[in-house]
Amino acid sequence: MAERHQVVVVGAGFGGLQLVNDLKGAPVAITLIDRKNHHLFQPLLYQVATTVLATSEIAWPIRHLYRNRPEVTTLMASVTGVDTAARTVTLMNGTVIGYDTLVLATGATHAYFGNDQWSGWAPGLKTLEDATIIRRRLLLAFEQAELAADPAAREALETFVIVGAGPTGVELAGMIAELAYRTLPTEFRHIDTRKARVVLIEAGPRILAGFSEELSLYAARALAALGVEVMTDTRVTDCQREGVQTSDGAIASRTIVWAAGVEASPAAAWLGAAADRAGRVKVEPDLSVPGLADVFVIGDTAAVFSEDGGPVPGIAPAAKQQGAFVARVIRARLAGQAPPARFRYRNRGSLATIGRHVAIIDFGRIRLKGWLAWWIWGIAHIYFLIGTRSRFAVAWSWLWIFLTNQQSARLITQRDPVRDDSD
């Protein structure tokens, strides 16, 4: 018996997992490599950052997901390079792994557009660690305000700035407002958390630019109703320990969150392949790398265009469709059939929530807003979680908050590597 076709998948996000799932039963051996030991349901990460959900409710140990697939080997490791001539991947500990087919699905990180020194004061939200740091800073700001004697210091502690008004920024701003204005007021004796400021800064002319103008306007009104100050046409020119500088003046703030841009992982550098300005690999219509038919790049690491020429958005459904597509290509090649020539993106709609009761959904032709959209959003997200247990846990957390208005994941834990003036 010949050795099985070796598929190496780097990255266990939505794209990588969909690929491994869809290769079930194919005549391959799979090595799935990720820097973390868990797959993360990123669309709900903002709820971990804002004390609604616990980390374990939206993350799963990768190797546990494939415990019943003996042909899948899971490795927790960082990839340091790819040798496309020798067809090998090198890990940080020196291990070299050979591949017949390689799929890079390594995602993206936040981009500060050349101002990486801002990252300490304005963390982004991509990992569970990011979410824990942001949660820590949010809760600690209120704790320190309760102790602060100086009114100016207290005001800076009670000012929360979110930079970037895409779905993540809007969702963070809404939930921080809910926390300050609805959950916390009865718990403090020296401060009135209803006087906290939540400021959402957007460089463009409107929030949620990916949605229709009508939905964007609706979302802006819903945010204002929650108490969020929305500043559009405003550029952030500096982030410091004391707050942000903007094209519209300075804002003193001790808690800044960055939701303004992403940058692809270094897969292009590993391959020596051409990339766009955001670092995404320019792939062929079948998602392979030009000149490397056995190497695919999918998800946020790839610059993919839909048939009408527009870019495929960096969202979970797009990454999953790409993972499924590459699985079909691999299966067809191994079966000696003609593989599908071109990835076609199907737009399943864009969603964003504003606070705990309102959402907007843009299906292209059909547009929904308000509480009905919120319910559709909630049910869809529970459906897409992995496993009965997580679905129950998240539904239960949401139901509990709905019934009691009390969020439970409010622990301040771990040290903060940058802003550690906690006591």
Add this chain to the structure above:
Amino acid sequence: MAERHQVVVVGAGFGGLQLVNDLKGAPVAITLIDRKNHHLFQPLLYQVATTVLATSEIAWPIRHLYRNRPEVTTLMASVTGVDTAARTVTLMNGTVIGYDTLVLATGATHAYFGNDQWSGWAPGLKTLEDATIIRRRLLLAFEQAELAADPAAREALETFVIVGAGPTGVELAGMIAELAYRTLPTEFRHIDTRKARVVLIEAGPRILAGFSEELSLYAARALAALGVEVMTDTRVTDCQREGVQTSDGAIASRTIVWAAGVEASPAAAWLGAAADRAGRVKVEPDLSVPGLADVFVIGDTAAVFSEDGGPVPGIAPAAKQQGAFVARVIRARLAGQAPPARFRYRNRGSLATIGRHVAIIDFGRIRLKGWLAWWIWGIAHIYFLIGTRSRFAVAWSWLWIFLTNQQSARLITQRDPVRDDSD
């Protein structure tokens, strides 16, 4: 109206919370100070360290517990000193808080008996951060063993050493064995986690010295049946990066947990009061400090003796009884009545679990062991958790593991400040 009697409570553990709870309705204003923002249910902390429970299931934001008690002010802050002449407590940020009655309930930390340099390689288990670090190291050891090429390195990665065979050490060893031998075997491809070693080292002649000899022997047999190697009469002479040195030879291990001793917090130094060898304040029979009738020390920070002259153990029920007692003293004094003169400890029994199905309970006269004891242990612990939500969550986590044998809180997160060679 005269200003209310000011009670300052430092420490929101079992003793501090019981005190504040029992002062409900008394003519006092209470300031409750803790370094953390949460109360921790320490008896189940070992289950967080061993991936059974999530952090948010056994910890609650302190100020949330007292949101409906406007006379209670919660502060998250470190105390740096007490001025018993001026009757003030000083916080790290310089804030000075006056008291009429002061209660110190600041707990204990692990003691290395003069070898504090061991703490990095052999962390103890007192805080959520400790539990997260231990969980991280446990899970990472298996991940790195799966990647290791060198058999000796792999063996050290698959060897887990627990120092100290009191209830915490026994509980940790049992759960690590369950994890290695029952939960993980199907998930790895290069290693057989059933070959991992779990070694429990005890300096004394038997494990669980606080229990009867019969129960101790039963527990030792139950641990052996789970696969734990128990080494009694063995002293640890050094803890290093590579493993432990013992009076019985060296053991190469990358994961060491310290469960061998505790040391009181520095309350005695703040007060200039006499302390015993473990740093506990020698208190009067009514738990006040000699010469300071308005200062009380309770819980693990106090050296308290029961009527038969034996020391009151450093466990949750003892701390709670002391908190309740001091509340009665304060109430009586404020009402102009004679306060109770002497704290009397009521032994409600000692409990310890071995793995996921067996426990021992020592009520003094009545002794239980096996699965019935496990059920009593489980029900008692769920009963003592705070709030409906946590009770449901923990019961659900245990039921899930009972039904599926799968533990879900298996995330490797955060950086490890000492052993960070994770990738």
